[in-house]
Amino acid sequence: MPYDKFNTLTSTVVPLPAENVDTDQIIPARFLKATEREGFGDNLFRDWRYDVEGNPKPDFVLNNPTYSGKILLAGKNFGSGSSREHAVWALYDYGFRCVVSSFFADIFKNNCLNIGVLPVTVSAGFAQQLFDAVEADPSTEITVDIAQQTITLNSTGASETFDINAYKKENMQNGFDDIDYLLNIQEEIREFEMKG
Amino acid sequence: MEKKTLFDKIWDAHVVRSVPNGPDVFFIDKHFIHEVTSPVAFLNLEKRGIGVMYPDRTIATPDHNVPTVDQDKTIKDKLSRMQVEKLRDNCKKHGIELHDLGSAHHGIVHVIGPELGVTQPGMTIVCGDSHTSTHGAFGAIAFGIGTSEVEMVLATQCIMQVKPKKMRITVDGELGKGVTSKDIILYIISKISAAGATGYFVEYAGSAITNLSMEARMTICNMSIEMGARGGLIAPDQTTYAYLKGKRYAPQGEAWEQAVAHWESLKTDDGAEFDLEYHYDAADIEPMITYGTNPGMGIKVKDRIPNADLLEGSNKTSFLKSLEYMGFAPDEPIKGKKVDYVFVGSCTNGRIEDIRAVAGFVKGKKKAANITAWIVPGSREVEKLAHEEGLVKILEEAGFELRQPGCSACLAMNDDKIPAGKYAVSTSNRNFEGRQGPGARTLLASPLTVAAVAVTGVIADPREVF
Numbered sequence: 031m032p033y034d035k036f037n038t039l040t041s042t043v044v045p046l047p048a049e050n051v052d053t054d055q056i057i058p059a060r061f062l063k064a065t066e067r068e069g070f071g072d073n074l075f076r077d078w079r080y081d082v083e084g085n086p087k088p089d090f091v092l093n094n095p096t097y098s099g100k101i102l103l104a105g106k107n108f109g110s111g112s113s114r115e116h117a118v119w120a121l122y123d124y125g126f127r128c129v130v131s132s133f134f135a136d137i138f139k140n141n142c143l144n145i146g147v148l149p150v151t152v153s154a155g156f157a158q159q160l161f162d163a164v165e166a167d168p169s170t171e172i173t174v175d176i177a178q179q180t181i182t183l184n185s186t187g188a189s190e191t192f193d194i195n196a197y198k199k200e201n202m203q204n205g206f207d208d209i210d211y212l213l214n215i216q217e218e219i220r221e222f223e224m225k226g
Numbered sequence: 227m228e229k230k231t232l233f234d235k236i237w238d239a240h241v242v243r244s245v246p247n248g249p250d251v252f253f254i255d256k257h258f259i260h261e262v263t264s265p266v267a268f269l270n271l272e273k274r275g276i277g278v279m280y281p282d283r284t285i286a287t288p289d290h291n292v293p294t295v296d297q298d299k300t301i302k303d304k305l306s307r308m309q310v311e312k313l314r315d316n317c318k319k320h321g322i323e324l325h326d327l328g329s330a331h332h333g334i335v336h337v338i339g340p341e342l343g344v345t346q347p348g349m350t351i352v353c354g355d356s357h358t359s360t361h362g363a364f365g366a367i368a369f370g371i372g373t374s375e376v377e378m379v380l381a382t383q384c385i386m387q388v389k390p391k392k393m394r395i396t397v398d399g400e401l402g403k404g405v406t407s408k409d410i411i412l413y414i415i416s417k418i419s420a421a422g423a424t425g426y427f428v429e430y431a432g433s434a435i436t437n438l439s440m441e442a443r444m445t446i447c448n449m450s451i452e453m454g455a456r457g458g459l460i461a462p463d464q465t466t467y468a469y470l471k472g473k474r475y476a477p478q479g480e481a482w483e484q485a486v487a488h489w490e491s492l493k494t495d496d497g498a499e500f501d502l503e504y505h506y507d508a509a510d511i512e513p514m515i516t517y518g519t520n521p522g523m524g525i526k527v528k529d530r531i532p533n534a535d536l537l538e539g540s541n542k543t544s545f546l547k548s549l550e551y552m553g554f555a556p557d558e559p560i561k562g563k564k565v566d567y568v569f570v571g572s573c574t575n576g577r578i579e580d581i582r583a584v585a586g587f588v589k590g591k592k593k594a595a596n597i598t599a600w601i602v603p604g605s606r607e608v609e610k611l612a613h614e615e616g617l618v619k620i621l622e623e624a625g626f627e628l629r630q631p632g633c634s635a636c637l638a639m640n641d642d643k644i645p646a647g648k649y650a651v652s653t654s655n656r657n658f659e660g661r662q663g664p665g666a667r668t669l670l671a672s673p674l675t676v677a678a679v680a681v682t683g684v685i686a687d688p689r690e691v692f
């Protein structure tokens with residue numbers, strides 16, 4: 031589905047340093063029963079965010095009013111496990127447009143790019159710099175510039191470039207998804223199929 | 227001539243075109259769908275006003291959220307019922323073959339695909355489920371996709387993919403007694419880590435792999451995703467052909483001969499290059515179990531939980547957090563710990579061979595009083611065979627509860643949940659926090675180890691119990 035174009039994003043950051051955060055944590059299976067793509071943000075990180083009675087757990091970062099923003103700063107190997115795209119829908123629905131980590135799981139990364147959440151892979155050292163800066167000052171802002179492929183810590187100007195393939199980059203900048211591309215070459219696909 | 231890996235051969239034959247500096251337009255031979263990751267894809271097709279390009283290349287079954295009792299009745303849970311009904315409607319509307327609840331081939335999508343002979347060597351197969359890698363056991367490129375991609379496959383039979391890097395894992399030698407293919411893969415993941423194969427597609431090779439049955443090969447390929455790999459595959463051979471011959475969708479007669487001739491070419495050429503290779507000796511592998519909250523946290527049942535002193539920084543924090551969730555301490559033995567539940571099932575180990583193994587071991591014994599033992603066949607076909615072979619009787623006499631086919635406690639979307647704080651030794655594939663129910667503590671192991679736990683009531687090494 032079409033999503034908002036992504037060019038530059040400057041935002042404060044929500045830090046989540048836990049490693050190996052799997053998609054079962056991002057959205058537990060019992061919340062996957064919808065037949066439409068709406069309202070998943072309410073259950074984002076459900077079991078870390080709420081106790082069994084549904085009361086917010088004060089020590090979880092999403093319940094901490096100190097932190098907010100459109101960028102999630104995550105620990106390494108973020109998004110492993112189940113292929114559920116609902117995990118990205120939940121992040122998007124909650125308001126995140128970008129996830130920064132030193133390492134992403136493959137399917138999760140693909141899913142992000144398909145629905146307009148930008149995954150930015152940074153070096154482990156830079157990730158640590160970002161965590162430290164946000165911890166020292168929660169109002170710290172980060173700027174992600176997709177055209178330049180840079181991520182910058184505004185307070186110090188420290189910056190790193192990130193990888194994204196040219197095709198996906200253009201998609202993100204225009205709010206396109208792959209299906210538009212594929213629908214345009216259906217004839218070619220049909221010929222390929224016939225060759226068997 | 228250019229030397230190619232098995233993976234290259236299949237991949238290259240399915241590229242419709244390559245986008246300059248971008249992904250390949252990758253053609254998909256077979257597409258499986260289920261009730262949880264497909265409804266939004268169909269909804270989006272409707273919004274775009276387009277249909278399904280090749281309905282006979284998609285096969286559907288409801289498996290993830292279905293109850294495992296009273297499958298002949300209306301599903302009680304409203305949301306589950308809606309998803310299953312949506313799947314039925316969508317299949318009917320678009321002319322997609324559906325193996326519905328109660329029908330002869332209903333079951334977990336990765337169990338029924340091979341059973342029906344839909345899964346064949348050389349194919350490209352996807353499904354909105356990460357364990358689609360299971361089908362790689364037949365020498366196919368099979369991997370999980372997200373719902374946007376499900377929509378693409380329905381609409382155009384293609385997805386856009388960047389070709390992954392290639393890894394080969396070779397396991398040579400003879401497996402010891404009481405050691406299964408589940409132990410091989412848990413061992414490999416414990417060595418490579420839960421993220422160690424991210425970005426790669428794995429080929430499994432070596433005598434310890436080629437000596438395995440198709441069921442056992444599926445267990446290995448199934449868990450490729452648990453080390454971060456997109457998928458895993460094994461070159462087809464006589465074992466593969468023997469399994470497929472006569473299956474409903476397998477080629478027949480002359481077409482069979484032609485197919486086998488083609489499948490024979492699906493091997494990695496001598497001298498073909500991999501980006502990364504690992505070698506293991508089967509003799510080093512023993513019954514394995516996980517102690518933490520990702521599948522890379524595995525040890526031999528006879529070993530102690532690792533000592534945290536060797537770890538540093540964030541690794542140590544994650545490790546300790548994980549042990550805290552599990553209620554374990556560093557450096558303590560895992561054997562002898564009390565267990566509450568055992569679960570035999572899932573697309574990893576819910577096939578007939580797994581049920582035979584468990585029944586063979588518990589025959590004439592009783593489960594321990596503290597254990598609740600669930601056995602959930604991967605499909606109706608498995609269930610039927612288990613009855614015919616007298617396995618159900620053996621298992622029920624031992625105190626196991628047989629439930630109807632589905633994903634069940636593997637992901638606990640239905641009522642089959644392990645209560646908070648309880649320990650479950652499970653033949654499934656994920657031990658994430660809350661995977662088997664909020665607060666549930668999961669330890670992954672082979673069907674034989676699970677059988678040993680069921681009988682003793684504690685974590686046990688199957689070689690010492692039987």
Ligand code: SF4
Pocket residue numbers: 289290334335336355357572573574632633636637654655
């Ligand atoms: S059995 Fe478990 S891993 Fe397999 S498809 Fe079902 S939920 Fe996924």
